Amino acid sequence: METTINQSITTEKDFSSSSKLLLAIPLYVYVSVIASMCVILGILWDIAWHMSIGRDGLFSAPHVVTYIGAAAAGIFSGYQVLKTSFWGNQLEKGKMVKFWGVFYSSLGGLFCIWGGIASLTSAPFDDWWHNTYGLDVQILSPPHTVLLLGLMSVQMGAMIAVLAFLNRSEKISSLSAEENTKRTNRLQWMFIFTAAFLITSIFTFLSESLGRWAMHSPSFYQVASAAFPIFLLATGRASGKKWGTTYICFIFLFFHWVVNAVLRLLPVEPLLGPIHNQITTYQTLGFPLLLFIPAFAIDWLRDKLSAKNDWTMALMLGVIYTVVLLVSHYPFGTFLHESPLARNWFFGSNSWSFQNDADWEYRFKFGPWNDKPLSAWLTGILLAVVYSIISSRIGLAWGNWMKQVQR
Incomplete structure (x- = not known):
């Protein structure tokens, strides 16, 4: 009987604590x-x-x-x-x-x-x-x-x-x-x-420019280098956690994947012609970017460079972001777009709109427009690095502003 009373008191205390925490926000x-x-x-x-x-x-x-x-x-x-x-x-x-x-x-x-x-x-x-x-x-x-x-x-x-x-x-x-x-x-x-x-x-x-079919093109890395560092560095710095950027990117990956993976299980049929691809379940956007990989590098380097000024940090973070993005996503693009192992419910690379030709020859392989000469790649990645440095510097400044917001 005494044990039951003690457990009840403990439960009431826990509930009271949770309620107070809720009411404090x-x-x-x-x-x-x-x-x-x-x-x-x-x-x-x-x-x-x-x-x-x-x-x-x-x-x-x-x-x-x-x-x-x-x-x-x-x-x-x-x-x-x-x-x-x-x-x-x-x-x-x-x-x-x-x-x-x-x-x-x-x-x-x-x-x-x-x-x-x-x-x-x-x-x-x-x-x-x-x-x-x-x-x-x-x-x-x-x-x-x-x-x-x-x-x-x-x-x-x-x-x-x-x-x-x-x-x-x-x-x-x-x-x-x-x-x-x-x-x-x-x-x-x-x-x-x-x-x-x-x-x-x-x-x-930006998914039309960041799909798996674009991962073998310099433009993919330019768009991703201009768009993401500004948000990743700003929010990571403002979060107050050492691995804040990595946590953010893991949640992005998990949330995006879960929503689309669940949708791919639900039955549906097209209601607007012409229908070029016979489907029976929802078709969705493909697998999300593995942003947690460059995010991990960013968090690690940001901690090591904490004593440096923001211009130095932006220079080094911008370079490392683009390099890690390229090294991780070029082979990942090969897997997602060309490997039969990616054409399943988990990775979703077989998702294809009912309006698209199911037998298009480049549905599961990169087209000849992806064959860029080395000079084009070098120029493209150099531009991506420049975009990343600029985006990183703005992100660090924005993160400083975010840390001052109190209203």
Whole structure:
């Protein structure tokens, strides 16, 4: 009987501790993190829908998931603005950004509100576009571009909303020292997850240039070297964890793979002709990039160069990122695009839109346009290194700014 009572007391203490930790971080911050996940989940599902079914309606399932995420972020952030502006005390208002002379909001909340409005506004624009011009053949159509920018604003808002609390280094009086440490760790991981969701969006945004068929082309390394270091270094530095960039890239890899792997199990049939590839399950984007490999090199080198100035760090990090990316992804591209071992549910290299010719001769091999002379490769990789250095320097500066965000 005494053992049972002790166990009950322990359970109540654990529950009380968890509840206090939850209450120590505002609800709108949790909602923004979940919204960040929902919007990219909806985007990946929508792409698979276009590849597998064809025309979608304004309120198709993927669109609804995206709308819910964007709307939730905007509504909860908007409520927080009104609550702080009209019912908040001076201490609460002092932690916010004042705008229009009346309202008080966190910087992350402003991003979420704008992103939610832009995302929902793009929905009827996208529906009109389909009704006027038919099915999109590219990810970056005008309405999709507006949508993606709005959704990425929501994700940026989620990141900054978490950062504001993380950077204040507040000690909540109602929490013990151990609970305050757990709260800080929770905020760090919330930030890492939001950063991973943003990286997933960046990759999806650029997937037409970063597919497996492009991994034997210098342009792949130029795009990847310009696009990713800025985000990886900024978020890795702001995370406050030694291996922050690596954690972010592992979560990106796992999340992107899980969403598409689950979709590839679901039955579906095309509803728009002509059908050149008979399919019975969802077709999706291919296997994600192995960004955790250059990310590991970045984190290791960033720690070793911590005493150096940012210009020196950017130079060395930019070079190592591109070199590791090339060494890891050129052979990985060979495997994904040409090996029969990659044509399965796990790697998804056999995913092919119903609109594409199933018997295209270059479906599973690189085309002659990938045969570049050595001089073209040297020039292309040199440009990629330059892009990477510039991107790394901006990323380090952005990371410094992120570490100062407290509103």
